[in-house]
Ligand SMILES: Nc1ncnc2c1ncn2[C@@H]1O[C@H](COP(=O)(O)OP(=O)(O)OP(=O)(O)O)[C@@H](O)[C@H]1O
């Protein structure tokens with residue numbers, strides 16, 4: 001019986017290799033290279049000289065570009081951590097809130113169609129969404145029990161509490177069945193394809209063990225012995241070296257499977273900037289100037305981090321900038337200077353640089369041109385003396401697209417005009433300050449373009465953020481001042497009470513007020529007969 005079950009699970013889990021799960025995926029899951037490549041519309045572009053993206057395999061030396069990790073070591077390369085559990089996953093889990101005690105199988109998430117066969121997925125109780133969901137549930141429950149004395153209702157609450165607890169209880173079943181499956185299949189549950197690139201596809205997956213969502217990039221081309229192996233490795237090398245930054249897509253793990261490369265990255269729930277621009281365009285909307293400044297600042301921070309580590313991205317464009325609507329779990333420790341942030345933005349949108357397939361080192365570049373629409377002229381001329389400024393050039397065009405610029409040319413006269421820093425026409429005029437900044441970022445002389453570091457400090461971009469920061473600090477200062485004043489007042493009361501313990505008003509006051517707590521409104525505890533003199537007025541107000 002057990003053997004039969006195991007067999008059925010195995011049979012199901014081999015579906016992916018057989019291309020049976022999703023017919024729309026079969027073209028991507030067919031790991032044999034195809035003459036007609038599958039690409040997103042945004043990436044369907046040729047450089048003025050060659051087809052873009054990893055086609056110039058011969059020019060790439062087998063030497064590791066950013067970190068000398070041998071092939072064997074790369075197979076073992078694995079850095080695990082847990083981001084957050086997405087709400088969508090939880091809502092899809094369809095865990096029933098029945099009044100009956102949930103059975104054990106209800107404590108784990110399964111895609112309904114797979115639940116009978118596939119290995120289960122755990123729910124991570126510590127991720128923000130799960131905690132929020134549970135606390136909301138508890139709040140609702142408390143509200144109901146506060147205002148409703150109905151016995152029947154109460155008995156229902158008692159029953160559901162066991163369900164609530166079950167969310168926090170670890171599942172007693174084995175986290176991952178010990179089946180000899182491919183790592184991808186045994187460790188991840190594939191929820192859907194979220195993107196198709198030139199060399200592979202990206203899938204939204206939940207890791208069965210930690211219950212968190214990841215973006216898994218599967219590169220189609222065979223690796224062993226091929227020149228493309230080095231190109232694929234380039235992305236892994238870059239990710240591994242770049243570590244954690246709130247504005248760079250986080251890397252967790254990479255491994256080889258069936259002669260193919262799989263990269264496990266942070267899942268960005270807002271998709272790509274390209275998706276958002278397209279959606280807005282369809283509704284006749286564009287990014288407003290504050291949003292553009294925010295975008296420019298955030299991506300500049302990511303670029304600064306990459307550049308400081310001696311690397312360049314070389315494929316900055318909207319489809320390689322991802323959006324997260326939750327703060328990065330890797331935010332801590334990233335800010336090393338006053339202009340860095342922690343990934344928590346006032347807009348609630350965090351932009352992250354992804355797709356590191358073109359990353360190379362500044363000092364010994366092995367340049368593989370990115371998308372020609374975003375390519376700086378000097379890179380086309382093979383002048384690599386100011387490589388980081390090529391990223392700055394591409395970033396300016398990226399922001400202009402978000403501002404509503406028409407699609408960029410791949411070559412021709414208009415292509416050259418842009419490289420002469422002629423800005424494209426925009427549906428809404430930008431302020432001259434931002435306009436000038438974007439123009440400088442496109443200067444034909446790369447040396448004139450601001451560095452990512454300079455952009456992070458630029459007053460045009462910092463102004464708004466500095467204003468918000470000042471307001472926030474002022475608010476916090478007010479609270480602290482108020483709290484200090486309250487403590488001083490209570491200290492004063494305590495002193496007075498010690499001096500004349502017989503005074504009933506003061507002793508009562510001391511007994512009833514706790515340190516740091518607020519007095520009853522309208523009641524003065526000290527100096528009731530004197531004119532009020534204490535002021536909590538704050539600077540700036
Ligand atoms: N971490 C992620 N979170 C969310 N979506 C992602 C993530 N990574 C990739 N995607 C989606 O998959 C698409 C392709 O990913 P990526 O750019 O990494 O692959 P690629 O093969 O280099 O593609 P291209 O050739 O178009 O640059 C993205 O445009 C995006 O829509």
Ligand SMILES: [Mg+2]
Pocket residue numbers: 197319320355
């Ligand atoms: Mg890409």
